Amino acid sequence: MNLAEYLFMFLVFPGLLFSGAAGLVIGWVDRKVTAMLQWRVGPPWYQNFLDTAKLLLYKETLIPKGIARGYFLGMPLLALSAATLASTVLLSANGSTRAGFLGDVIVVVYLLMMPPIALMLGAFSSANTLATVGASREIKLMLSYELPFLLALSVPIVKSGYALKLGDIINYQAANGAVIGSPSGVLSFLAMIFCIQAKLGFVPFDMPEAETELMAGVYIEYSGKALGFFKLAKSIMIFALPVLIVTLYCGGVGSGGVVDIMKGALEYIAIVFIMILIKNTNPRVRIDHAMKFFWGPVAFLAALSCVLAVMGY
Amino acid sequence: MVGYNSLELLVGLPLLAGLFCLILSDRFKDLARIVSLLVSLAVFAGSVYLFINKPGPWQLGSNIMLASDNLSSFIALGISFFALTVSVYSLTYSTRSLGRYFGYILITLGAALGAAFSVNFIALLVFWGIVAAMLYLLVNIAGTEASAVAAKKAIIIVGGTDALLIFGVGLIWHITGSFNMGASRIGLSGLTAFSSYLVIAAAGLAKAGAMPFHSWVPEVAEHAPISVTAYLPASVDKLLGIYLLMRASLTIFKMSDIANLVLLIVGAITIVFAVLFALVQHDMKKLLGYHAVSQVGYMVLGIGTANPIGMAGALFHMLNNSIYKSCLFLSAGNVEHRSGETDLSKLGGLAKYMPITFAAFFVASLSISGIPPFNGFVSKWMLYQGVIASVGLGGKLKVLWLVAAMFGSALTVASFMKLIHAVFLGRPDGDFAHIKEAPFNMTMPVVVLASICIIFGIGAFVLPLPLLIAPAIGLGISYSGAWQPMPATLLILAGLVIGVGGYLLLKTAKFRQTDTFVGGWDPDKLGRVDGTEFYNTVTDIKMVGKAVKLEAGGGFDIYSISSSIIKAMSRPLRFLHNGILPTYMVWCLLGAIGIMFFIFLR
Secondary structure (H helix, E strand, C coil): CCHHHHHHHHHCCCCHHHHHHHHHHHHHHHHHHHHHHCCCCCCCCCHHHHHHHHHHHHCCEEEECCCCHHHHHHHHHHHHHHHHHHHHHHHHHCCCCCCCCCECHHHHHHHHHHHHHHHHHHHHHCCCHHHHHHHHHHHHHHHHHHHHHHHHHHHHHHHCCCCCCHHHHHHHHHHHCCHHHCHHHHHHHHHHHHHHHHHCCCCCCCCCCCHHHHCCHHHCCCCHHHHHHHHHHHHHHHHHHHHHHHHHHCCCCCCCCHHHHHHHHHHHHHHHHHHHHHHHCCCCCCHHHHHHHHHHHHHHHHHHHHHHHHHCC | CCCCCHHHHHHHHHHHHHHHHHHCCHHHHHHHHHHHHHHHHHHHHHHHHHHHCCCCCEEECCEEEECCCHHHHHHHHHHHHHHHHHHHHHHHCCCCCHHHHHHHHHHHHHHHHHHHHECEHHHHHHHHHHHHHHHHHHHCCCCCHHHHHHHHHHHHHHHHHHHHHHHHHHHHHHHHCCCECCCCCEECCCHHHHHHHHHHHHHHHHHHCCCCCCCHHHHHHHHCCHHHHHHHHHHHHHHHHHHHHHHHHHHHEECCHHHHHHHHHHHHHHHHHHHHHHHCCCEHHHHHHHHHHHHHHHHHHHHHHCCHHHHHHHHHHHHHHHHHHHHHHHHHHHHHHHHCCCECCCCCCHHHCCHHHHHHHHHHHHHHCCCCCCHHHHHHHHHHHHHHHCCHHHHCCHHHHHHHHHHHHHHHHHHHHHHHHHHHHCCCCCCCCCCCCCCHHHHHHHHHHHHHHHHHHHCCCCCHHHHHHHHHHCCCCCCCCCECHHHHHHHHHHHHHHHHHHHHHCCCCCEEEECCCCCCCCCCCCCCCCCCCHHHHHHHCHHHHHHHHHHHCCCCCHHHHHHHHHHHHHHHHHHHCCCCHHHHHHHHHHHHHHHHHHHHCC
8 A cells, every 4th residue: 555545545535534524414413313302403414514614714713821832732633633543444444355454443442542632631731720620520531431441342352253453353243243143242232332422422421521510621722723623523533433333343334335335324323323312311420420330330231241252142 | 711701891890880989089970970971871882782793601610690692682772771861861960979879870780781691590699689789779869768768668578579589599499400590491380380480470570560569669759869760660670570570481480371370460450450549649750650560560461471472562561661661750850850849739831841841751651551653552552462362271361351451551541641731731839930941961861762652653563573572582473453553653643734734824713812711700719720639539439449548558568568467476576575684584494494304305
């Protein structure tokens, strides 16, 4: 592979342009479904595109006085780059014969950790008390969901004979049936949905932003282009994380035939709907409750699924 | 043989130079600095030469004492590099007895090299003991009460396990009848062989600072001069401890399933518990000290996997850890040097005033957290594959080790977020606006170390792995995962460049500076969050809270546990020692009668 090909994959398809656009559309689905659940009409499909363009092109970028500006403005870019790379790696493993493009599942896990880290560092560097409180919640939330997330994640790895490359996990499921078809797969899938919900900061785990008490918390000092980059990174995460679940539990889109892609898309939409439903039917929980929830029942569920997977169920 | 053996020179030169510095009058402070710098530079050049051209062994009489192979010359390269770094860093260090300080540093260098090259157990014991003694003297160089306590604790734990090492060597002599290391690999079937492995491993673990022998590391980190912490517990002791463990597992003994399982358990517990304790610390240096403990867990885990990729990962992680750990300690030293403060609740906002130090600290924190594309990620990624490839008794529980290692990594991220916030980003308690960047000789080492973190991360499969790690392991490494650091880094950089372009070129809207906004309140009146309390929620979880409380009270500390056991054992004896002469005479009489009975009535 030459450099131009890498750059094309990263910037156009399946990277920045495609994932970003897809993420904005998924964001619209979220808003539309939420509106319907609340008996409202909801925005048109291109609303999120307009919002992003407005931030990137027309809004002033305000910078707090007396802080390290480079880090404040750099962190949104880091978040965007890492999210795009994670999405690129994930998508290129789906529907392609290349088993290990750029990285394996461990690399993806670490890349997916980077946008929240960049967000925290950006919030810290704004030296705003409310942002700090938000970031401290974000980081505790990360601690909370990371334990069950890793336990749940090891189930597809164990099931596919300890394969680490995404392509191998997909190929295994193509030959032996999806991971979600087994008892351990179901339990692990359930735990995973909660973790993804928290990874995306969706209600009931939106305490880092907490509009009603912290006024967007981590984002409070961000505006204009910097905020636009963060929002775009988040859109890509909203698109990429359900893709991760489809890849690990439902066998991805296999070799990339039309039927495979349709099947993958349906599974993807089902997962997104589950997440939107959870989001709209629960109130925000407190951070210590979230931690007890994730280290307690969810971790137990994930650990149980792990044990079952090792025993071969 | 005509002339000198190069091994003998390499070990002897720093020892002699160190003795020279010790007897140097305090009036020639600069001479001690120059001698230390030149000697460590020469020794580093010598070890590079030695790594490329393997010299013959050095004999004492007919016994081969020192010899170099790929593993030991790799360790020696690391040791001499860190000695050079610390010598440069200490150029502006001042204490009452500078000659002693540099003397101890050089003697440590010589003895550590000697320990690495020893192929005879007696030579190993001698050099090993000198390094431990130098640790005591260096920690206590400032001579304060707290540093004396820390030094005592360190010497009792490290020296105590040295005694165990002597015992283990005795057992090996009992089995093989030779003091030659690696003459023949000893199977671990018998009780004698197994216990000799255990005590030698304990010596390695204590030197490296793994649990349950960890408690001296945070204590030393808190009270010793920071350059000493960066030099001994963070790099040289770590290299030596892991080297001994690796030597024991690779060439002295034939590992058994149970021995590997012990290592895996020690490794996993060390990773998770030490980092949990790190989360709740309030002092910058002590927090870093707990991370120095936690990282050892990864190396021990890697050796416990007993397969080439796990071992290579452990060795690479050892090297990486020494690099980013000393970078972290030294940049913390810069902060302490300029602000005179290590309490996290008082520091803050230094990123603006110490940009170089912060940049280095930032890179090193991402490395230790295992964030791609830095070096810590590559070695952890290799370790995870090693765990997955592990077989046997430990292999049955590999998911457990994998999750412990990866979760420990997430906890490390969290802990460093707190540190970066509290020291460099958040709002300070006092006014730090007068603070300047540290002097050149203190920023240069941290910049070099941080650059190595980046280079070893991106070029892992080009530079360190084929040149340093693979020869030292001597086994073929095969990867089950995939990671292409160069294109990945390139793409991230491309993203960053495009983003910067976006900031600069899309000039349709303005950039403006404003005050922070806290919902219409006065930001100064809202109070500040210093970040030390971030993780108190974690201790609300019952088990974690109990463990943290136990650690704070010394419950995991082998030093205080054993001292309380000894106190309990000596209580009846103390009762007998009441200081009254007639009582002692009665005891003597009773004893004499007893002996009489024994002799005559037998």
